[in-house]
Amino acid sequence: MIFPERFSNLPAYAFPRLRALLDHLEPGGPVVHMTIGEPKHAFPDWVTDEIVAHAATFNRYPPNEGAPELLEAIAGWVERRYGVPVDADTEVMALNGTREGLYNSAMALCPETKNGEQPLILTPNPFYQVYAVAAISVGAEALFVPATDASGHLPDFAGLSEAQLQRTAVAYVCSPANPQGAVADRAYWEQLIGLAEKYDFKIFADECYSEIYRGEAPTGAIQVARDMGADPERVLIFHSLSKRSNLAGLRSGFVCGGPESIRRIKQLRSYSGAPLPLPLQMAAVKVWQDEEHVIENRRLYAEKFELADEIFAGIEGYQSPNAGFFLWLPVEDGEAATVKLWTETGVRVLPGAYLSRDADGENPGKGYIRAALVAPKTEVAEALVKLRDCLYGQE
Numbered sequence: 232m233i234f235p236e237r238f239s240n241l242p243a244y245a246f247p248r249l250r251a252l253l254d255h256l257e258p259g260g261p262v263v264h265m266t267i268g269e270p271k272h273a274f275p276d277w278v279t280d281e282i283v284a285h286a287a288t289f290n291r292y293p294p295n296e297g298a299p300e301l302l303e304a305i306a307g308w309v310e311r312r313y314g315v316p317v318d319a320d321t322e323v324m325a326l327n328g329t330r331e332g333l334y335n336s337a338m339a340l341c342p343e344t345k346n347g348e349q350p351l352i353l354t355p356n357p358f359y360q361v362y363a364v365a366a367i368s369v370g371a372e373a374l375f376v377p378a379t380d381a382s383g384h385l386p387d388f389a390g391l392s393e394a395q396l397q398r399t400a401v402a403y404v405c406s407p408a409n410p411q412g413a414v415a416d417r418a419y420w421e422q423l424i425g426l427a428e429k430y431d432f433k434i435f436a437d438e439c440y441s442e443i444y445r446g447e448a449p450t451g452a453i454q455v456a457r458d459m460g461a462d463p464e465r466v467l468i469f470h471s472l473s474k475r476s477n478l479a480g481l482r483s484g485f486v487c488g489g490p491e492s493i494r495r496i497k498q499l500r501s502y503s504g505a506p507l508p509l510p511l512q513m514a515a516v517k518v519w520q521d522e523e524h525v526i527e528n529r530r531l532y533a534e535k536f537e538l539a540d541e542i543f544a545g546i547e548g549y550q551s552p553n554a555g556f557f558l559w560l561p562v563e564d565g566e567a568a569t570v571k572l573w574t575e576t577g578v579r580v581l582p583g584a585y586l587s588r589d590a591d592g593e594n595p596g597k598g599y600i601r602a603a604l605v606a607p608k609t610e611v612a613e614a615l616v617k618l619r620d621c622l623y624g625q626e
């Protein structure tokens with residue numbers, strides 16, 4: 232039996248690793264899951280009605296690039312959110328959630344070589360794991376760039392060497408960032424887009440947490456690119472309804488960018504894509520058009536962040552996130568803290584190192600745990616108090 236070598240270095244995914252770490256140990260109390268970023272707030276109840284209303288179209292092959300109504304709804308959302316008019320037909324492509332799009336866009340757009348060498352794909356470290364697999368799949372080298380306290384929890388791509396930037400074909404950026412909740416501001420985007428223009432690489436901006444924020448809405452990469460008059464093919468943005476609308480299971484996402492990039496992604500996906508069933512696309516139309524439920528969703532997360540700020544007040548190293556729905560908490564050793572918390576309280580979190588890689592002898596996630604604030608408020612409050620008392624020794 233032969234298997235490819237290509238993925239032989241792939242570590243097990245974070246959640247099987249967590250199961251191997253914890254499942255043979257007894258939880259020390261009622262189990263509270265703070266591991267996975269799966270939203271638990273309600274989605275609008277009319278979503279179900281929309282799916283049922285369009286159920287007859289389950290017999291049709293859905294259009295690969297997205298139904299025209301969906302593309303229009305998405306283009307309308309991009310314009311309302313970022314003040315950027317985009318052409319629904321040529322600059323937007325519907326995705327089955329952002330994850331596959333983040334992967335398939337590298338497939339469609341990463342060149343075989345960059346300036347005569349193996350291309351580099353830049354990813355923050357820690358990072359959403361699909362970025363690294365995309366790099367391996369296209370024969371590029373993934374460069375894991377630390378996104379630590381010292382760099383404001385965003386990767387300092389501008390600090391890379393001339394030789395590295397010359398080889399760069401794609402840079403993934405996650406803003407708001409999973410896991411740290413850091414938000415790239417206008418100055419960050421301007422610097423990165425400037426670099427991308429100078430060294431001719433693409434930016435894949437994973438903005439799927441863009442609507443879960445406190446205070447000001449995060450600046451979007453596309454906004455800044457347009458304001459700078461950058462090459463329209465320079466930046467692709469990725470969004471979905473998973474976090475914005477608590478519809479992780481609906482799998483509605485999109486990529487928006489320059490017409491040539493979108494044409495190439497569409498072409499590749501006409502061979503290999505898995506488009507969203509039409510009744511789900513039609514339900515997604517309404518969801519992209521509605522902001523009321525998004526405002527309410529944001530309010531619910533804001534309450535939980537305020538709660539976390541109260542509970543962790545005075546804890547050294549605690550940083551209140553600006554956006555997203557995770558706490559990225561400093562501990563001595565993430566794995567040891569996860570085991571201690573589980574066996575003493577039943578609260579289940581993720582060791583930070585499961586989201587990051589060793590690079591230059593350091594693993595920037597090692598001294599962290601990630602806790603998702605997705606459960607209802609009272610459950611989150613109880614769990615966070617247990618977490619604080621267990622790991623930071625406060626009564």
Ligand SMILES: Cc1ncc(COP(=O)(O)O)c(C=O)c1O
Pocket residue numbers: 268327328329330331359405408409437439470471472473479484
């Ligand atoms: C940073 C980041 N990007 C992308 C995704 C993928 O989300 P979806 O495919 O549901 O849009 C997630 C999901 O957890 C995420 O945390």
